[in-house]
Amino acid sequence: MKVQVLALDGVFDTGLSSILDVLTTANELAMMLALDVPPFEVSVVGMRREVKTAQGFGVPVSAMPAPAGGDWLVVPAIGYKMPDLLVPALARPDVQDAAAALREARAGGIHLAAACIGTFVLAETGLLDGERATTTWWLAPLFRQRYPTVRLEDGRMVVKSGALVTAGAALGHVDMALWLVRRASPELANLVARYLIVDSRPAQSAYVIMDHLAHADPVVEKFERWARARLSEGFSLDDAADAVGASKRTLARRLQQVLGKTPLSYFQDLRVERAVHLLKTSDKSPDEIAGMVGYADGVTLRTLLRRRLGRGVREVRALG
Template sequence: MNICVLVLEGVFDTGLATVLDAFTTANELAALRAVAAPPFRVTLVGMRAQVTSAQGFGIPVLASAACPAPELVIVPALGYKMPEPLGAALARPDVADACVALRRWAAGGARIAAACIGTFVLAESALLDGHEATTTWWLTPFFRQRYPGVRLDTSRMVVSSGQFLTAGAALSHLDMALWLIRQSSPELASLVARYLVVDSRPSQSAYIITDHLAHADPLVERFDRWVRANLDKRFSLELAAGDLSTSKRTLARRLHDVLGKTPVAYVQDLRIESAVHLLKTSSTSVERIAGMVGYADGVTLRTLLRRRLGKGIRELRAT
């Protein structure tokens, strides 16, 4: 398989190295274990003659013309973690040129995969409009505001939609690479995961720090604080809106725009998050914890926890 890795200025060192190591390991193991899988031929290309990584290392790249008809294009992350510097990076001329190249490769039938901040570069090309995608969890509000046409689901680690593949936060580069290797040979992907000692992680949900996302918007942040202060009580959207001096409609719209969730779904996520934390860090009974997070009894809490676990298992089997 001919793979073109698009390396832009300030590329995230770990992400690029992870992708290259995964495919190199796959080629080595295929030969060592006689696995019937086509070799992965990887070419690094850039939009400029010289590319420096986020850590200051020079990356040898070829011009994009060196990859005229790739079967797969991979966009590793850029080394920017916060909205303001990322926004400035996305406005660079080399990123605009990369978007043109991505559209050309997509028109030629190439599958395009991006991980972490690389998903912003792919979304910038408008190729993700109308498609499902994921991105790094802590930049969810910024992504939603910048690319409203993308159907974002950041609970998932890897999302395949049409000819596009997106992966979540920084180390999801490996999840993405294993997914791509699995399309050629499930046996080989399993071997690579074993040799690299990697567990399957179908969801980002366990890693998301909910209050970090809430801080992206003043009203959502106030709602987050209000919910946490009233977690043991029956939730009322009308009461929440009144206490926050806003309307139910405005509150619901803001939560959807920033987090992609309804108020009820957000409250349930906080309840489950708090319950899991208490179960892990205290000896309090399930019955008592249920009351502390707003559920009538332990049976309800156990059912919700099983559903959450079951969803993770189903996502794992689908990858």
């Protein structure tokens, strides 16, 4: 399998090296164990002759070859982690040239993948419009605002939609690279993960800092403060709208734009977050904690934890 890694100026060092290290390790293990898996033919390509990483290291790059059906073109993140720096970076000539090259590559049959902030570069092409995708969790509000027609599933780590694959934040580069290895050989992917000590991370929702996302919008921030003070009480959309000084429709729209959730869904998320914190830091029983966050009993809380955080997590085991 041929994999071209597109390194733009300011490429995120960890992202670029993670992809290369995973694929190189896969080749080494396949050879060492005599696995019947064709090697990954990996090359680093760029839009300019000189490329430096976000930390200032030079990256030797080749010109992007003509598209070949079935190959993969992978876009790691660029090192602009906050909106005020990322938005102007996306307008750079080399980034816009990359977007044009990605469109041409896809038209030629190449499969495209992007991780973390690299998903913004892929979204600039318009190819993600109407498709499912994920992105780095803390930039999800900006992603929704900038690309409203993309069906964002930012709680997931890796999302495949047709010939396009996107992965979540930072070390999502590892998950994306392992996903590519798994296409060639699930056995080899499992071996690489074990050698590199990579746990299964099907979702990035467990890593999300809700406060960070909520503070991206004043209405959402007010709703969050109101909700946290009333987790043990019943939810009322009328009361919530009155508290934040907005109509119910405006409140619902802002939450959808920023968090991709309804007011009730976010309220439930805050309840679960609080319950998890209490499970970790207190000696209270599940039934006591359930009452503190507005649920009738520990059974209801256990069900919600399993649904929202995934079966097998330590917090669920703590419920017994």
